[in-house]
Amino acid sequence: MGFRMTHFLRTAFALPLPIDEVFAFFAEAGNLERITPPELNFRILTPPATRIMAGTQIDYRLSLFGFSFDWRTEITCWEPPHRFVDEQMRGPYRLWIHSHRFRQEAGGTVIEDEVRYRLPLRPIGEVAYPLVRLQLERIFRFREQAIREILLGRHGAFSAR
Numbered sequence: 001m002g003f004r005m006t007h008f009l010r011t012a013f014a015l016p017l018p019i020d021e022v023f024a025f026f027a028e029a030g031n032l033e034r035i036t037p038p039e040l041n042f043r044i045l046t047p048p049a050t051r052i053m054a055g056t057q058i059d060y061r062l063s064l065f066g067f068s069f070d071w072r073t074e075i076t077c078w079e080p081p082h083r084f085v086d087e088q089m090r091g092p093y094r095l096w097i098h099s100h101r102f103r104q105e106a107g108g109t110v111i112e113d114e115v116r117y118r119l120p121l122r123p124i125g126e127v128a129y130p131l132v133r134l135q136l137e138r139i140f141r142f143r144e145q146a147i148r149e150i151l152l153g154r155h156g157a158f159s160a161r
Helices: 019-026 124-160
Strands: 007-015 057-064 067-079 083-090 095-105 108-118
Touching (some): 019 108, 067 095
Antiparallel strands (some): 095 108
8 A cells, every 4th residue: 555645634614694695606716816825826728618517627727836836636426515526637735625514593694615635746745735725725714704894885885885
């Protein structure tokens, strides 16, 4: 058996919005660009689809640590409005499985993310783990803030009318 170090990143936060509204935001692939830090130069290459569903593949291009690379993910599980999973088919990681869960709770929606990943170039790639972990945590903090601003800002604009 070879050396296989699987890492996990888990985040969760709540929004005072109905689960259907929150899930609908994630069902639009174009919103991924809006919630990714600008310095990653994240661009979706796949022509826009009306909706994401099981089997949908999405191609991206982004830059990380000065390197530009292509990334393809496939939606391997689609259970609106409670869960979906995207898995890397081609990209920088040896393994990348991102589970998104949504649950209605106390008048709002809890958004939970779990990423299972393995770094490339094992075992040497593990040397970069602390840096990769910090970068992923920062990306997910940015993502949470952007989601809050977009969804609560939009919701606030609607309720102010």
